[in-house]
Amino acid sequence: METISRDIRIEDRLVVTARPAGAGRWPGVVMIHEIFGIDDVLRVQAERLASAGYVVYAPDLLGAGLKVRCIKALFGSLTARTGRPFELIETTRQQVLADPNTTDKVGVIGFCMGGGFALVLAARGFDASSVNYGMVPEELDEVLEGACPIVASYGARDAMLAKEVPRLAGALAKHQIVNDVKLYPTAGHSFLNHAPNGPRPLRPLMKIAHAGPDPVAAANAWRRIESFFAAHLG
Secondary structure (H helix, E strand, O other), X not given: XXXXXXXXXXXXXXXXXXXXXXXXXXXXXEEEOOOOOOOHHHHHHHHHHHHOOOEEEEEOOOOOOOHHHHHHXXXXXXXXXXXXXXXXXXXXXXHHHHOOOEEEEEEEEEEOHHHHHHHHHHHOOOOXXXXXXXXXXXXXXXXXXXXXXXXXXXXXXXXXXXXXXXXXXXXXXXXXXXXXXXXXXXXXXXXXXXXXXXXXXXXXXXXXXXXXXXXXXXXXXXXXXHHHHHHHHO
16 A cells, blocks of 8 residues: 655654555554664654554654653653653644544554553553563553553563563453564564664674564564554554
């Protein structure tokens, strides 16, 4: 499906948007970027999801300023589960609902740091959540109270997060939340990316840590995400 992409501003932030070309109304999705912010990888992911029949809004949570300081503030907000990033995401969700090209269903999808946000946001007005190698909070029972259906994808070679998958799966079962959780044996962190990203000096270290594209695992994960969203967003 052909797509239309353009950048807009919501309040003081850049928002990447993508939607199917032509007339019609489609479910909306708020997309939350990795720790590196808006980049070419994120834009490709937005266009991919739009080609599957969704109106995608991806807000820049980093904004202007010293990148290290902005990243630290973002993680602080994620840990506290409150603050400016959550306010911006909610404003974006409302903008998606007001878009004349959308239905009344809105999902959320996040990658890396954004995956952590997508998990926390599952109980905050969204109809489905896609958590991709996102941080699993300690207060998981509290986070999952009243959560929407969740599809989650992790890589077994992701040393920091793979061990959290059983805890997440157990909590989802405990709270009787519709879910699809999968751990990919060959994949590491950021395996859904189509290309390496992040600062070039860090890329050799990321490769050693098994972070980066895994086309086979990514193809399967995208099929699961699209199938899950189709079931719960329409």
